[in-house]
Amino acid sequence: xxxxxxxxxxxxxxxxxxxxxxxxxxxxxxxxxxxxxxxxxxxxxxxxxxxxxxxxxxxxxxxxxxxxxxxxxxxxxxxxxxxxxxxxxxxxxxxxxxxxxxxxxxxxxxxxxxxxxxxxxx
Numbered sequence: 001x002x003x004x005x006x007x008x009x010x011x012x013x014x015x016x017x018x019x020x021x022x023x024x025x026x027x028x029x030x031x032x033x034x035x036x037x038x039x040x041x042x043x044x045x046x047x048x049x050x051x052x053x054x055x056x057x058x059x060x061x062x063x064x065x066x067x068x069x070x071x072x073x074x075x076x077x078x079x080x081x082x083x084x085x086x087x088x089x090x091x092x093x094x095x096x097x098x099x100x101x102x103x104x105x106x107x108x109x110x111x112x113x114x115x116x117x118x119x120x121x122x
Contacts, residue, residue, distance in 0.1 A: 001079070001110065001113075001119055002057070002074050003072070003073040003074075003096075003115040004064075004071070004096070004097040004098065005068065005070070005071040005073075005074075005083075005094050005095060005096055005097065005103075005113060006068050006069070006070055006095045006097055007058075007068060007069050007070070007071060007086070007092050007094055007095075008067070008092065008093050008095060009068075009091075009092060009094040010069040010091070010092070010102075012068055013067065014034070014065040014066065015025075015065065015067070015069070015092065016065060016066060017065055017066070018045070018061040018062070018064055018066055020032065021023060021061060021069065022045070022047065022061060023082075024090050025047055025048075025086075025090075027089070028040050028085055028086050028089045029047075029049055029082065029086070029091055031049055032047045032048070032049045032056075032071055033047070033048050033049070033059070033095055034046070034047055034048075035047075040057045041109070042062075044059060044061075044062065045059075045061050046058065046059045047059070047081070049075060051075075052077070053075050053076055053077020053078070054073060054074060054075025054076065054077040054078075054079050055073070055074050055075055055087070056058075056071055056072070056073055057059055057071070057072040057073075057074075058070070058071055059082065061073070070097075071094075072075060073112075075086070076116065080089065080105060080108045080112065083108055084108070085103055093111055094108065098115075099111070102109035108118045
């Protein structure tokens with residue numbers, strides 16, 4: 001079960017074309033690897049970033065322009081530094097899908113800890 005976030009523009013603007021959004025992600029997270037996943041039909045592009053203690057899966061780049069996209073986070077490590085890098089370098093906002101809350105650094109830390117506690121207790 002992943003921790004699910006939506007990435008969006010803080011002022012409601014579009015993020016850009018799929019290629020622009022993927023280029024921004026690759027600049028912010030050079031370790032991100034792009035894969036084409038089938039099915040679904042048509043094929044879907046997914047960005048995967050794996051560390052020793054957690055992983056990100058970025059998806060939702062099918063629309064043009066991209067309004068928002070999704071991050072699924074799994075693992076036990078601390079993803080907040082990489083998430084904050086995305087916020088600061090790309091200028092995008094992160095919203096937790098479960099609560100609908102837009103998260104700052106403190107909120108990310110609290111919600112990640114809460115998610116892990118909920119996941120591990122399930």
